[in-house]
Amino acid sequence: MSMVHPVVEKVTRRIVERSADRRRDYLDLIAREADSGVDRPRLACGNLAHGFAGTEEDRDAMIERPKAMNIGIVTAYNDMLSAHATYRQYPEQMKVFAREVGATAQVAGGVPAMCDGVTQGQPGMELSLFSRDTIALSTIVALSHGMYEGAALLGICDKIVPGLVIGALRFGHLPTILVPGGPMPSGVPNKEKVRVRQLYAEGKVGEAELLKSEIASYHTKGTCTFYGTANSNQVMMEAMGLHIPSAAFINPGTKLRQELTRAAVHRLAQIGRNGDDYRPLGRCVDEKAIVNACVALLATGGSTNHAIHLPAMARAAGIIIDWDDFAELSAAVPLIARVYPNGPDDVNAYREAGGTAYTIGTLLDGGFLHGDILTVHGDFSDYAKEPVLEGDKLAWAAVPVARDTTVLRPHADPFQPEGGMRLLQGNLGRCVMKISAVEEERWIVEAAARVFSDQDEVLAAFKNKELERDVVVVVRFQGPGANGMPELHKLTPALGVLQDRGFKVALVTDGRMSGASGKVPAAIHLSPEALGGGPVARLRDGDVVRVDAANGTIDALVPQAEWELRDLAKAPEFRAGTGRELFALMRHGVSTAEEGGSAMLALAGL
The missing domain is CATH 3.50.30.80 (IlvD/EDD C-terminal domain-like)
Structure with a gap:
């Protein structure tokens, strides 16, 4: 592993210095919550009885083994959003996986999950950014019961991952893992999709041809395959060490996908406070992890939406990052991926070329990522490996070279010398x-x-x-x-x-x-x-x-x-409708885009 690049080191040091007071306050908060906040040992018998009542199959285990981890599942499942439709059976599976290691699991709560693809160009899109605050608040409500020693977050798409992370960070004393569901298989080629859209804009094809093309693009369960905000979320979570390594882009419905979910549940049971490998979320998400997320985003040409979301997530952990930090890192970080819309191929091709494993490996070799962050899994070097099945067992293999250099390249031979x-x-x-x-x-x-x-x-x-x-x-x-x-x-x-x-x-x-x-x-x-x-x-x-x-x-x-x-x-003049009028508090109290575009964080002084 190389020494950290001087620009990455400089920007990280600046963020640490800028954030010192807020970060100290945040770490004090989660330490207090761990020592004296609401948790199962402090709940009264009536509280516990209510908490156990809905979980008949695990009730005895939860009563008899109070020190064993009970995992709170926060789910963004719905079957309108293709990426999240895959989560339908996850909670029941995860309960089984928890029992395998002497733990238990409960669905702590659900969060709203809107699809920007459905609301694009429609009035509902005006709720999209504020849905992130709503998701964060819903996550906080879910975890507020004090019934859980760890959290599993089921979410993938645009505002959903940032909202889950922001909410979970207010319970930063809990070990927390994000559990992805994977992208749908590739549909119609992206170049063809764009061609039909432009022909429709010119009036050269009708709605029937456009709809046929769109349905061929977005055709089944799983995350959309272009490299937008949803898939940028996945790359960032890998670079922050908040997934099981390389879990992001394994397709739904496969044995490998299921084993990665099992591994996430098993790992949560290992990193609780009662064990010897305690890894709370608030310690994992530090200044270096935030910089890693920014670097990975820039190196892969990821979504501009994260110029808003990443500052908001950082603020929830007491860390202040701004667009000057993005700009300085972008000038130093090479662009090593070409994934649609930055190239013709989609995230399935990106994974086949080496995916996040190769991305993290080559960026580590170039000194562009901090290799000493605390991850939910093991050492950060584990994230430079990809998952494979050896029989029925999950294992990881090194990815020493990019398998398709039209999609993914080494840091020393990038598509562009600077980020996106x-x-x-x-x-x-x-x-x-x-x-x-x-x-x-x-x-x-x-x-x-x-x-x-x-x-x-x-x-x-x-x-x-x-x-x-x-x-x-x-x-x-x-x-x-x-x-x-x-x-x-x-x-x-x-x-x-x-x-x-x-x-x-x-x-x-x-x-x-x-x-x-x-x-x-x-x-x-x-x-x-x-x-x-x-x-x-x-x-x-x-x-x-x-x-x-x-x-x-x-x-x-x-x-x-x-x-x-x-x-x-x-x-x-503002026009009421689609419930937008009820979000007036958020519009009137919101921070600037550079500060994260959040009313919730602004009003809390974060």
């Missing part, structure tokens, strides 16, 4: 751009702006051929305070069509783009947001805007004196 994300700053504020999927000649766009306050207005202008030119499309009043910061993935096909017609096109928004952000340069998460006076509220149609990812700048090329005298645009 850039910080842009200027008179329009601060924002991020995912550059891993954008051709370098498109990193700079300077053109007259067309300003919108709603993504449907953009699509109407596209259909009316009002955008047939070099253009910077600005969509404002999409920030967390305005409307919950929806993803604007609905715009991708139309903007892609304009770009394919030879125009220079960029998107600028205080909203989010999908974790599957693709070939069109998108300056997103613009802060301060338009609501409340962010400078993007000063923009007018026709202003020349320069989006420059090569030099890290974003500016309206308007004379300073004129710029400062301009009135701010008014936000569109």
